[in-house]
Amino acid sequence: MRANAFTQRRRLLQGAGAMASLGIAALPAARAAAAGDAGIGVFAAKTFAEAIGELGGAPLPSSLITLEAPAIVENGAFVPVTVTSALPGTHEILLLVDGNPQPVAVQFTIPAGTEPFVATRIRMAGSGTLYAAVRNDDGFFATARAISVNKSGCA
């Protein structure tokens, strides 16, 4: 369990490093704020790097987010996903797929009085990395899971 969390964290950190080297983490704050306000930009993103940019920069890895999804999926049209956040003050949960033509799959608003938990089903175009990202008052966090898809959900 501990080793698993560690390798996941390392993978995320490597991802964040790669994003930083592309200059994505250093986006101007103004643009990040605009994206948060209008919100349209996140769904317009066509690549994972663009999506992270529209979201205001790379999330920090967090072991306080639990992402449940099968490691191997027969049909990418129906990938069951459950996210539970133990981050205090969670007010937004996002699902992102690195490898989908539109990487931001869905954005959930979690007001006070609603548990930081959501379950849904998403499409994956092929094998890729699924990210569950969470916003709270402290910032933007994520956890990731590699998923192998046998049949594309895009058809």
Add this chain to the structure above:
Amino acid sequence: MSQAIRIRTRREGALVNVQILMPHPMETGMRQDENGRLVPAHHITDVVVTLGERKVFAARMSIAVSRDPLLSFRLSSARAGQALRVAWTDSQGQTRNDAAVIA
């Protein structure tokens, strides 16, 4: 005419578990019909759930949400008898809303 949203609420201790199924084709715009023509994108973009007058959950969806979107979440402050209303809007401007009473 769209099909009714199915809403199920179940009490789990202090929490109320809500399950929502919204019948909708959720066309991605990448699928071909039997004649090889692309079927235009048609998907739910926004879902808002209110408990009485209060917004308790919202979702903004891309084409990457599966056909007949399924949502499940938990309310920590819902009382029996309160009305839970679910409303969606799709990319063609169609809307639908349905309600259930908290169990």
